[in-house]
Amino acid sequence: MITQVENPILEIHDLTVSYDQNPVLWNVDLSLPAGNLVGILGPNGAGKSTLIKAIMGLITPTSGYVKVFDKPMNDVRARISYVPQRESVDWNFPASVLDVVMMGTYGKLGLFRRPGKKEKDLAIKCLEQVGMSGFVGRQISELSGGQQQRVFIARALAQEADLYLMDEPFAGVDMATETAIFQLLQEMTAAGKTVIVVHHDIHSAMNFFDWLIMLNLHLVASGPKEIVMNEEMLRKTYGGKLNLLTRVTDLIRQKDFNPLKG
């Protein structure tokens, strides 16, 4: 069940990605409207991270292409922001929280130019947005997992982009922080930004996302939450993991799940 849109902010056409001749993503073909909070769901190894890495050109696809704002990725890099998985960097790196958030401004600065007061103020403002203003001078090696995640989100905010791609930003984050970050993301999409989040918790996905992409090596579904969030799609995405599915359907029934209400 794939809903295509007119004037997409992101268009993926017949994308296939393989590692060592083994395809890990098959024929993904989708388009996304602007101003939505988009969730990418799927089991482990479904190719969720691979998909967003391919969108950003970090992985070269075997076939297919990606267009962002109707242009090739390389022409619009300044308008795109990325939150990588927390484990992808070494947090013993000698940098302060402010240093890391300021890195978000480097793309617009260009080569050789140094960040100044303007960039610093922006970074502090972004840290305030994620509730980390008390940690400006802290070394990043002294942060907890959830704090590291918030620093990464602040760094992405400092890029002042129009499209945000986030890889598992809620891994190792407690419920209160998760809800707060989701609220922040919803404010961003209300302001016209598009946020794409790789996510693994179906329950919170039902509550927060506007649009869902379901992935299991091939694209199972892409469309507004109300249309694609149903048992058939979940079964196709998560395969025979019935135990999990029963729990989800139970949840749906218990909560009298009605997306139009929420």
Add this chain to the structure above:
Amino acid sequence: MTFDSNAFLIIFTGSLIAISCGFLGVFMMLRKMSMTGDAISHAVLPGIVIGFFVSGSQRSLEVIIGAGLLGILATLMIDWLRKKARVQLDASIGITFTLLFAIGIILINLLAYKVDLDQECVLYGEIAYLPIDSWITKNGMNLGPRITWLAGLNFLFVVGFIYLLFKELVLTSFDENFSSVMGIPAKGINLALMSIVSYTTVSSFESVGAILVVALLVVPPATAFLWTKSLMPLLKLTAVMGVLIALFGYYLAYLIDSSIAGMMVLVAGVFFGISALIHSKKPSWMGRTSSTSQPFGV
């Protein structure tokens, strides 16, 4: 114990080399590439030999270009083996630099009649002969020791490079993917860093030798990193340690009449050992600052 102009020149040159290597070493360490520096310092040998063969002089631009190209080639080879042939990083470093170094040795032997290159000198270097090797211009003016000029020029290059590309170096060391997404050429920055490491290796190998350059690339940054967790103090501490290594290295070598370069590295090793001992005994309250976490969404 004496302090004359020769002692000053040797210590001054040694400090310049130690600081240049240390600054580059900090970024190599942050990229977890310290041993790539080792690989480069050995892999430049064929480039030096070929440059020597082409130009007929050990002190020519061709030698530096040859070494720089081989340094980049070594980096690319290591990267290719790791990413495309799926060889582990340590194995690909081991394969690359031993192979290139062996080619260098064979080339020296093959071209022995043309290339008067002392393998001992390449490996160990001798900074003590520095005062007698002067740079004399065509009209006979003595401008002082050639190696000091080389080290000074190299120092300016390294400092200029790091100053100009500071934020790019930091960003690509911390998070390569993120910089690629922003359009900062991580690969280009990496190759630039590797070329300047190659150049530093070549311009230092006459005085401290290929093996000891590696020690100066690795040990001072590793020692400084035991003491501080922020970047500017890390660079400053590395520089201070470079000067101390040259100073103590010279006088201890003078005292027991031994190799200055060897003594410099021994001093660096002792500094590291003491730091590691103190650090491992340091009570936990010294290592961390603590403050309470504030609730989200202020």
